[in-house]
Amino acid sequence: MALPRSEDGLVLMWSGGKDAMLALDVLHSQSPRRVGALLTTVTADEERVTMHGTPLSLVERQADALNVPLHVMRVPPQPPNEVYEARLEAALTPLLENGFSTVVAGDLFLDDVRAYREALIESVGATALFPLWGRDTTWLAQRFSTRGYRAVVTAVDTTQLDSSFVGRTYDDSFLEDLPDAVDPCGEKGAFHTFVSDGPPFAASVPVAETGRDTTGRIHTVRLRATGEEA
Structure with missing residues (x-):
């Protein structure tokens, strides 16, 4: 099925956790732009969100409750960087081809994590956006x-x-x-x-x-x- 066309759309890297939710919350409260797609990474063997352990079925229910289309990227357990990067490019490419231009992440203050994610997102032709960056975590x-x-x-x-x-x-x-x-x-x-x-x-x-x-x-x-x- 063809993906819906988005004009300057936002893709939110979605774990189902509070930081991803806060990124959506802060963005939607302070900007006219809206998230048009969620991208979740799960392990291919168990279909659970990486690091979080949440089953994909629950994340699917979240997406339905938020009324935002969910896209799933599957990786092996503890994938090497080159595998993760290739899978992310494959997951983002069809979204970019349909007008999505910005990838949103809920990173807070770890400079090395942001630098890696930013370089990776930009390498596939998208812009990285960090709406929570530098905000007081309390x-x-x-x-x-x-x-x-x-x-x-x-x-x-x-x-x-x-x-x-x-x-x-x-x-x-x-x-x-x-x-x-x-x-x-x-x-x-x-x-x-x-x-x-x-x-x-x-x-x-x-x-x-x-x-x-x-x-x-x-x-x-x-x-x-x-x-x-x-």
């Missing part, structure tokens, strides 16, 4: 809460944060319990989230826990939509 965490978003912590890097934080709701209590060394938005990879509700959602995506993966450095919670069979 303010962003508070905005997420006061705007009425809801999220669950899907993954924790146990070298930075105790595994007891995985599966918790991302709320004021969670933020109060974070060690001082951990950024409230988890920008250094201490934790990742899945957003289940918020102002742009036509319907919430309530989730239930079906188990946990606690082997290795990254501990994750396995989620399914409430009402689905485990």
Whole structure:
């Protein structure tokens, strides 16, 4: 099926987590431009969002609730840079051919991550946009809460944060319990989230826990939509 034509459209790199949602929120509140496509990266073996561990089926429900088309990029587990870069070019090319010109990312303050992403996006002929860049992360965490978003912590890097934080709701209590060394938005990879509700959602995506993966450095919670069979 042919992709819809977009004039100067925005593609948002979409993990399903709070930073991607905040990028959409801040952009839509401060600019007339609108996100016309979401691009999610999942591992080809498990169909789960890389790093976050969220099943693709939940991200599809998010996209439906946001009424934004979802495009999926599949990669092997822990792909080398050249594989990731080739897959990203293949995923972005048809979007660029249909008028999308800007790729939005929710990066916050890590210069090396931004530099790599910016160079990669520009190499395929697109412009990179970072609407959250340099903003105070405490303010962003508070905005997420006061705007009425809801999220669950899907993954924790146990070298930075105790595994007891995985599966918790991302709320004021969670933020109060974070060690001082951990950024409230988890920008250094201490934790990742899945957003289940918020102002742009036509319907919430309530989730239930079906188990946990606690082997290795990254501990994750396995989620399914409430009402689905485990």
